[in-house]
Amino acid sequence: MIIENAHVVTVTGAEIAGGHVVVEDDRITAVGAGPAPSREGHRVVDARGGLLTPGFVNTHNHLYQWVTRGLAADHTLFEWLTTLYPVWAGIDEHAVHTGATGALAQLALTGCTTSSDHHYVFPREGGDVFAAEIRAAADVGLRFHPCRGSMDLGQKDGGLPPDHVVEDRDAIMAASEAAIDRWHDPSPGSMLQVALAPCSPFSVTGELMRESAQLARRRGVRLHTHLAETTDEDEFCRERFGSSPLEYVESLGWTGADVWFAHGIHFDDAAVKRIGATRTGVAHCPSSNARLGAGIARTRDLREAGARVGLGVDGAASNEAGSLLEEVRHAVLFARAVGGPTALTVRDALELATMGGARVLGREQEIGSIEVGKLADLALWALDGLGHADVADPVAALVLGSPPPLELLLVNGRPVVEHDRVTTVDTDAVAQECVRVHRTLLEKAS
């Protein structure tokens, strides 16, 4: 395929007005100004008036939450969690496959080509819910980094989740290793990589965090958890462990280039420095953080300190839009609202969504920028309509304007979206099934 006449934002190099990108199989084989040198045997896409960016990388989500949206709309994180745990306790393979398909299709429509997921609810009667979300990613056609999550600290032991949604630690460790054995593909161009992800300090034990880190390092997979999302969590850690959330998890082996934290809002200067020095990653989720009134992460400080920072939509129960493009916009707006006009540029925000996310997932050699030899994960945005045609700067049009139509989304060189419609799954049918599953879950919980 040849994409011509686009404004090409390579992210790592110069922007090219009226440039071309050539895709052969799963790779980018040429990038340059003007028309492509040879057109023979290629499908040619005339992208006049369009903006070509690398596909976006979503570094934090809970895909199953797509079927539990709109509940506890005006509550704090802890209140929201205690409302939703009983609903989530009813999920099974079908609910997870349906919700994940809906969430991933929406991500595709908003420019996402690689998504992570953090799945930590494994009901005893639910079947293989981890396999169900992996099947959904294959159906939609996105590159996928599912995290085998876990909770082992129930209410009877001083944790937040109800006892019936937590698992036994030995069972978790066995299931984690089995997930790596069965699914993790470390080969070049991989479409599927597994990480391990105990849920959060208030829902897991220190032993589970430590054992998960040991297993992940032994097997060469990454580590993910929620950290420093709320002041409640900060108080919980200081009361229970006598340390800040970061000091606590670092004592269990949880910093380094192979670790990334969701949210990372309530870090003081010392913590920001430590995260930077250890090259730890942070998934910044501005919309979810704002919806739950949790605060806004110090993205600029974290980046300047050397941290890997990407964007995440978080679960749709705390971000009903589930749009990765919206996170790019909100990253800019919220950073400036609290940090002043120079806190984050529109191009820095686009970098967070692309190379930033690629670094968080350890895929920066393969995705996140438009370069010869990288995987063909590309988003072509139509900027020639009423909403954008006369906006002077195409990157500002994408980031600050209303969401433009997505003309084309390639994942691994394969079209997943064309003319603003998902080509791989029937989104109308998915929406209808989401309604049915949502109703069933609420009935089960009542």
Ligand SMILES: [Zn+2]
């Ligand atoms: Zn989350």
